[in-house]
Amino acid sequence: MDQMTHAMVRFSGELSTKAKRTRGRFQKRLARNLRDGFEAEGAEATLLPDWSRFYIEAPDDRFALPLTRTFGVSSFSLVLGTCEADLDTIVELGTELYAERVKGRTYAVRARRSGTPGFTSADVQQRLGAALNPGATVNLSSPEVSVNVELRDGTAYFYGDSIPCASGLPLGVQGRALALISGGFDSSVAAWMALRRGVTLDYVFCNLGGTAYQRMVVEVTKVLSDHWSYGTYPRLHVLEFGPVVEAMRERAKPAYLQVVLKRMFYRAASKIAEEIGAEAIVTGESIGQVSSQTLTNLTAIEDASSLPVLRPLLGFHKEEIIDRCREIGTYEISSRIREYCEVSPAKPVTAASREDATEQEMEVGHEELETAIGGRQVLDLRRVRPEEIAGAALYVTKVPAGAVVIDTRPAAAFDAWHWPGSTRRNLEDVEAGYRELDRTETYVLLCAEGIRTAYVAEQMQRDGYEAYSFLGGAPRLRRDAGVGQL
Numbered sequence: 001m002d003q004m005t006h007a008m009v010r011f012s013g014e015l016s017t018k019a020k021r022t023r024g025r026f027q028k029r030l031a032r033n034l035r036d037g038f039e040a041e042g043a044e045a046t047l048l049p050d051w052s053r054f055y056i057e058a059p060d061d062r063f064a065l066p067l068t069r070t071f072g073v074s075s076f077s078l079v080l081g082t083c084e085a086d087l088d089t090i091v092e093l094g095t096e097l098y099a100e101r102v103k104g105r106t107y108a109v110r111a112r113r114s115g116t117p118g119f120t121s122a123d124v125q126q127r128l129g130a131a132l133n134p135g136a137t138v139n140l141s142s143p144e145v146s147v148n149v150e151l152r153d154g155t156a157y158f159y160g161d162s163i164p165c166a167s168g169l170p171l172g173v174q175g176r177a178l179a180l181i182s183g184g185f186d187s188s189v190a191a192w193m194a195l196r197r198g199v200t201l202d203y204v205f206c207n208l209g210g211t212a213y214q215r216m217v218v219e220v221t222k223v224l225s226d227h228w229s230y231g232t233y234p235r236l237h238v239l240e241f242g243p244v245v246e247a248m249r250e251r252a253k254p255a256y257l258q259v260v261l262k263r264m265f266y267r268a269a270s271k272i273a274e275e276i277g278a279e280a281i282v283t284g285e286s287i288g289q290v291s292s293q294t295l296t297n298l299t300a301i302e303d304a305s306s307l308p309v310l311r312p313l314l315g316f317h318k319e320e321i322i323d324r325c326r327e328i329g330t331y332e333i334s335s336r337i338r339e340y341c342e343v344s345p346a347k348p349v350t351a352a353s354r355e356d357a358t359e360q361e362m363e364v365g366h367e368e369l370e371t372a373i374g375g376r377q378v379l380d381l382r383r384v385r386p387e388e389i390a391g392a393a394l395y396v397t398k399v400p401a402g403a404v405v406i407d408t409r410p411a412a413a414f415d416a417w418h419w420p421g422s423t424r425r426n427l428e429d430v431e432a433g434y435r436e437l438d439r440t441e442t443y444v445l446l447c448a449e450g451i452r453t454a455y456v457a458e459q460m461q462r463d464g465y466e467a468y469s470f471l472g473g474a475p476r477l478r479r480d481a482g483v484g485q486l
Contacts, residue, residue: 005061006079008150008159009034009054012072012167030054030072030170033231037066040230040382052114052152055079068163069227071196072170077148077159085117085151087127094128097158098147102132106139113151124149169198171231176200177310178273179282180265181236183217183337186284186313188330189321191224193312194282200232202276203381204269206241206372214238218379219333219451225381227329237272238377243368255349256360258292263304263361268373270306280308286316291348300357332427332452394454394461395471396444398480403442406430408453409474417478419446431456435463443467448474 015026031049038045043066045058056063056076067076083093098107109132111124128147129138150157179191181203191201201224205217218236225234244264252260269281285293292301302309313321325331349356399405405422407414414424430445434456437443443465445453450473460467470477 004057004059005063006082007056007058007063007067007076008079008157009056009067009076010074010162011053012074012169014169015072026072026170026173027051029172029231030070033072033171034067034070037070037230038063040226041066050153064163066230068165070171070230071166071168071198071228073165074167075162075164077162079157079159081158083156085113085154085156087117087119087123090124090149090151090156091127091131093156094147094149094158095131098132098145102136102145102147104135105144106137106142107132107145107147108138108140108143109147109149111149111151115151115153117151117154121151124151166196166228168196171195171198171229172200174198174200175280176202176276176278177280177282178237178269178276178278179203180269180284181205181217181221182284183213183220183334184284185318185321185325185331185334186286186289188220188224188284188328188334189316189324190282190284190312192228192324192328194310195224195228197312199280199282199310200234201229201282202235202237202278204237204239204272206239206244206265206268208241208245213337216333216337216455218381218384219455220330220337222381222384222451223328223330223333229382233383234381235276236379236381238379239268239372240375241372244372247368248364251363251365252360255347256352256357258290258348259297259300259352259357260361260364262292262297262301263357264364264369266301266304266309267366268369270304271373272376273307278307280310281305282310282312284313285311286313286318286321289318291350294350296351296353297349297357300352300354303354303358304361333455394457394469395450396468397471397476399444399470399477400442403444404437405444405446405470407446407474409446409448413448413474417474419477419481422446427452427456431459434460434465434467437465439465441466444470446470446474446477450476 015023018026027049031047031054034047041062043058043062045056045063048055067073081093081097083089109125109129111121113121148159150159174197177194177199179194179201181187181191195201203221207214221236248257248260266281273281285298287293287295325334399419405419407418407422407424408427408430411424427447443460445457445467447453450469450471453469457467457469
């Protein structure tokens with residue numbers, strides 16, 4: 001055996017149900033997305049495609065993280081050893097690999113095979129199980145150690161526990177859509193769920209809250225783009241929507257403002273989607289969650305779109321959405337975003353008719369909307385740099401002499417490595433309590449990615465502190481310190 005790390009990659013179950021031609025196309029796209037993910041995350045991994053499995057060989061396990069984030073992959077396992085698909089050889093290697101692992105513990109041998117190597121899976125289980133039996137106890141229902149072996153194409157693979165991945169369909173096999181994104185919990189989870197179904201996404205953001213709000217929305221969409229969109233290059237269309245809302249306030253009935261605002265969102269998204277060739281709009285609406293999302297109001301809003309509206313969260317409740325947000329990695333940012341879309345000062349209508357909603361929207365006029373669409377900013381999310389989001393004044397690439405370094409990563413990551421003399425605090429605690437810090441000190445805030453601390457650093461600067469976010473986060477700081485990869 002060499003010093004390379006090997007892994008066996010399993011496809012989502014849906015791929016196996018596809019016709020041969022479709023499955024081949026899906027797996028080709030999956031391989032492309034995986035290679036892009038490895039490159040994006042700096043993993044020097046070689047992908048070896050096969051009809052039933054993909055195999056990976058690499059000098060280390062850095063391929064694991066992008067693998068878990070690539071849609072179309074159900075799970076993977078590290079390969080512990082390989083040998084010729086000969087029964088005696090399998091028993092010999094299996095004993096070598098597992099004799100110490102099962103000693104004093106319960107175990108079970110799980111064997112699978114394809115083809116006809118001259119013996120059955122049961123033969124492997126019985127022979128290897130017997131060879132491991134001294135000093136261990138067989139337990140087929142709930143073993144402490146599972147001895148996994150798969151025979152394929154003349155080779156036997158011994159592999160470890162199955163590590164779950166994102167599953168779904170390979171990104172890019174189900175066309176393109178445009179997601180309305182607000183940066184909150186709902187829109188980011190809805191976008192993720194569309195991505196999981198193989199839909200390539202671009203994003204449109206109707207800004208009602210200024211530059212700080214825009215930066216946080218860019219941070220959310222960068223998580224979706226950098227971590228979950230391998231194989232694609234999403235763009236974010238940023239529209240200045242303040243003048244549109246002012247026109248609404250002047251001309252529409254107050255009770256209809258929420259409905260009219262949603263119709264304006266739909267119209268803006270529809271026009272941009274048609275320009276870029278998107279086939280649908282994705283929103284984070286969930287039935288009954290707010291006044292504009294009653295079934296009647298959704299019906300009154302929908303015809304403002306010239307394209308189909310996809311609502312992945314239609315039947316979700318808030319707790320489910322927030323839990324998924326944590327899994328995706330956008331929770332910390334989304335939790336800091338206030339609700340900017342509540343524009344109605346009066347009791348909002350909850351059962352608007354399509355006719356009344358259309359009439360109120362026509363009262364507003366569309367000149368401001370056309371101006372917002374025509375003057376929009378377009379960001380290439382995977383290529384945009386953190387300093388372009390927040391401004392270079394918020395970032396440092398070296399720790400200034402005498403600076404206080406506040407590390408906001410989880411405790412386990414801090415314990416594994418931290419900058420000498422740094423202290424660990426949760427980002428939320430820093431944001432809530434920074435006014436207690438000594439204003440004569442210089443502060444460098446550190447996180448895992450280099451962008452989440454920018455928001456707090458900006459707040460501190462506005463309050464007169466000399467505070468910065470470290471560009472590139474802990475991985476870059478550790479690399480600059482000559483310690484190596486995290």
